[in-house]
Amino acid sequence: MKRKDLIKDLVKGGCYLNIRSAKISDVNRINTLISSYAERDRMLFRSMADIYENLQTFTVAEADGGVVGCCALEIIWSDLAEIKSLAVDDANKDKGIGKMLVNAALEQAGRLGVPRVFALTLEPDFFEKLGFKVVEKETLPMKVWSDCARCPKQKNCDEIAVIKSKLK
Numbered sequence: 001m002k003r004k005d006l007i008k009d010l011v012k013g014g015c016y017l018n019i020r021s022a023k024i025s026d027v028n029r030i031n032t033l034i035s036s037y038a039e040r041d042r043m044l045f046r047s048m049a050d051i052y053e054n055l056q057t058f059t060v061a062e063a064d065g066g067v068v069g070c071c072a073l074e075i076i077w078s079d080l081a082e083i084k085s086l087a088v089d090d091a092n093k094d095k096g097i098g099k100m101l102v103n104a105a106l107e108q109a110g111r112l113g114v115p116r117v118f119a120l121t122l123e124p125d126f127f128e129k130l131g132f133k134v135v136e137k138e139t140l141p142m143k144v145w146s147d148c149a150r151c152p153k154q155k156n157c158d159e160i161a162v163i164k165s166k167l168k
């Protein structure tokens, strides 16, 4: 078995990876993870204050005692939630962790009774592999655009909207 497949099996078998709700003690690490990609223009920065305020929306992936990935699920409206701030650290990419974090967010949305989950992303192929469909950004409700006000790209937005429906 290839090393990559072995790690995937370990991850899938839950041998050393723990997907759990975020805690106060994770905030620094979440901030570092997000900032490492935001500095490369791959996602939006989240301040410490913003992460504390929205900590209950965050799920983290923990491996060998350290947080290696994070993902937030924010409710937008009665029928729509957003996956935000999905990040897996460089050293742990391609081990199935991103997929597990997204699946955890989808399960959470299903439990809450929210039938559709979308993301704005520069990685649409990753989301398509998980059953999301690319849609025109303009089809999403106006409430989605509150983050745009603090985004440096604003009118030059290069993010692609992906959505997954019928979660109930």
Ligand SMILES: CC(C)(COP(=O)(O)OP(=O)(O)OC[C@H]1O[C@@H](n2cnc3c(N)ncnc32)[C@H](O)[C@@H]1OP(=O)(O)O)[C@@H](O)C(=O)NCCC(=O)NCCS
Residues within 6 Å of the ligand: 037, 042, 043, 083, 084, 085, 086, 087, 088, 089, 092, 093, 094, 095, 096, 097, 098, 099, 100, 119, 120, 121, 122, 123, 125, 126, 129
């Ligand atoms: C995108 C990201 C979350 C993927 O996480 P990951 O843990 O490396 O992905 P996984 O190992 O779970 O991959 C699941 C599947 O998607 C594929 N995949 C991973 N990244 C991909 C990408 N960028 N494009 C296309 N497919 C991708 C994997 O090959 C795997 O396919 P398989 O099931 O057929 O083997 C991670 O690369 C990341 O943090 N990127 C930077 C931040 C970012 O862009 N986040 C999204 C913002 S919404």
